[in-house]
Amino acid sequence: MKNYAPWLCAVLSGILLALSFPPADFDGLTWVALAPVLWAIWFSQPWTKREPLRLFLLGYIVGLGYFVGSLQWLTTVTVAGWLALAAYLAIYPALWALFVGLVARVKVENFGPEGSAWRKSLRNFGTAALAAAAWTSLEWLRGIIFTGFGWNSLGITLHNNLAIIQICDITGVAGLSFLLVLVNAMLAITAKRLQVEIARKKVRPHYDLTLAIALVALAFGYGARQLFAPAPESETVTVAAVQANVPILEKRDPAHEDRILKLHLDMSEKALALRPDLLVWPEAATPRPLFQDQSTWDAVRKLAEGTTADFLTGTVYFGPEGDFNSAVMLTEHAKKAQLYHKIHLVPFGEYVPMRQSFPLFAMIVGNLVPDDFDFGRDYTVMKLSSKPVKIGPLICFEDTLGDLARHFVLRGAQMFVTVTNDGWFLDSVGSLQHLRQALFRCAENKIPMVRAANTGVTCSIDRFGRVDQMLATDQGKTNFEGFFSVPVQAPKSPKPTFYARYGDVFAMLCLMATVAVVGFGFLRPGRGRRKL
Structure with a gap:
């Protein structure tokens, strides 16, 4: 049983994370x-x-248990993709375990109750901090490599x-994962x-644990x-959001x-009877391109x-500069239009990476992503x-990306509006997990958000990351046809937070510290396993 204990511990950690x-x-x-x-x-x-x-x-x-369990909603789209993505993402906890074990390993002869290597508080705290920095670094890298998939980082679980x-608003979600x-x-x-x-x-005083609790x-x-x-001076904006729940x-x-x-x-006619300042439809709400289809434009303009x-x-936009997943805001009775083209596209959802240079990807996806x-x-x-x-407009997956959202705040945004369509997730927990990622954009930047979903979670979030109002039934079901109107307190003169100004600098510092320790281990004389 002793030989199996480490593997059972790994399985247990993976299950607990999921x-x-x-x-x-x-x-x-x-x-x-x-x-x-x-x-x-x-x-x-050790071996x-x-x-x-x-x-x-x-x-x-650990990584397989973590991601196979927490991303099981992907089976509503593709079982093979779910397993392949989990297999890839599991590499990051594996690299973390490799790093932590090689950097913080005590000598073999110090194993057992007679060993003294773990009785020094300062050394213990440094070891724990290094393990935390390594995990934080790899989470950040997971969010940017191959366009990134930072979904379900550890810090998200602290949303309550x-x-x-x-x-x-200082560290981003990375600071929570570190803690x-x-x-x-x-x-x-x-x-x-x-x-x-x-x-x-x-028994000696445990200053190491005390310091961790103090942080x-x-x-x-x-x-x-x-x-x-005291709350900052705000402008009240009444927002009506329509959720059509189209399969x-x-x-x-x-x-x-x-x-x-x-x-x-x-539904918009009913919502407008509540006299909102802003009416919002979800991502790609118009079945045909708003500006390229005359009948669609005539109907929307009349409204x-x-x-x-x-x-x-949300709409699709086809123009000489390209084809885009876009958000458009019509003002002054449709006399003026403001257009935003989605910056962060979802691979294998909105485009196929290396479609021409590596056709295998396009063959696998087939007609799901024809263009x-x-x-x-x-x-x-x-x-x-x-x-x-x-307003800082965000489209679908973009409200999960802290470093993207903050750029709107730096350009003067006083609130976020997300248009999304979580229809691929059906009635799974994918929509709820999406919401959990999104609310941290408010906590990071200290401005509110309204989300309008075709299917998913249509809601308002205050500047602290707290869900104020949600379009849901008494049983908590969010995938249904309806609309809501909600007052949003948009700060009149929001001051950019540290995170808004500098982004993921905390995660970058963790990465620098991790790389520095690895480099020191290779460069120092008599390098080898670190002795504590």
């Missing part, structure tokens, strides 16, 4: 989920000749802890240290102070195009001409005519 996200949603588990595998990495017997392989496999098992997530891994590492180290000290019948308390206190601070196959069927447009128009509200919708959208280049901030407020 259970931390919806549908299980036991988000508090991330405070302890990595402790079992850290115990296996640091305190189980004599193939220790790096053992470490990599331990981490890979409104006070502690306010630290995101979680730091605590996990300190729990594993403290358990080992207590084992050693009890065997020696001499968490400091982050909580920082956030609590913000939550109780994805119907949305692609030309036979349903007229019905879909009429459905949006009919906009009959109201004082500004009108924002590619072009990438937008400009962070277009839209100006309401009904109120003196500027």
Whole structure:
């Protein structure tokens, strides 16, 4: 059984990580989920000749459990893609385990209760901080390599802890992941240290664990102070959002195009009776391109001409400069239009990477992605005519990207408006997970957000990352036909946060520290396994 214990620890960590996200949603588990595998990495017997392989496999098992479990909603789109993506993403925890095991490994002869290597608080805390920095670095890299898929980073699980997530306006979500891994590492180290000290019948003060707890308390206190601070002077913008709940196959069927447009128009008439300042339709709401199809343009223009509200919708745009997934805002009774082209496209959803140079990808995807959208280049901030407020438009997956969203704030955006279509997710937890990623854009930048989904979660989020109002049934179901109108408090003169100004600098510093330690290990005389 002893030989199996490390592998069981890795399996347990993977399961606990998966259970931390919806549908299980036991988000508090991330405070302890990595402790079992850290115990296996640091305190189980290493392999004599193939220790790096053992470490990599331990981490890979954790990653498989983590991503196979938390991304199971992808089966609504593709089972093969779900498994392939999980297999790829599992490499990142594997690399983390390899790094942590080789950098923070004690000498073999110090294993067991007689060892003293883990009784020094400063060394212990440094080891835990390095493990946290390595995990944070790899999460950040996961979000940018191959266009990035940073979905379900550890810090997302703290969404319910409104006070502690306010630290995101400095560190981004990376700071939360760092704290979680730091605590996990300190729990594993403290358990080992207590084992050693009890065997020696001499327990020392655990300043290492105390310092880790103090950092968490400091982050909580920082956030609590913000939550109780006086609210900035704001402009109230009443936003009406329409959710048509059109199934994805119907949305692609030309036979349903007229019905879909009429459905949006009919619900909009009811929403406009509430006299909003802004009416929002979701991503690609018009079945045909708004500016290229005359009948669609005539119907939308008639709607906009009959109201004082500004009108924002998602549409596809075909023009001489390219083909885009876009958002357009019509103001002054449709006399003026402001256009934003999506900057971050979803691979294998909106374009096929290397379609011409590596045709195999296109063959696998087939007719699901027959053509590619072009990438937008400009962070277009839209100006309401009904109120003196500027909007940062985000399309679908873009509200999961902190470094993208912050550029709108730097250009003066006072609130975000997301148009999305989570129809591919059907009734799975994919839409809920999408919302969880999105709310951190508000905490990072301290401005509110309104989300309009075709299917998914249509809601408003305040500047702290708290969901104010959600379009949902009494049973909590969000995939249905309807609309809502909600007042949003847009700060009149929002001051860019540290995160808005400098982006993921905390994650970059973690990466620099990690690389520096690796480099030092290779360059120092007599390099080899680090002795603690």
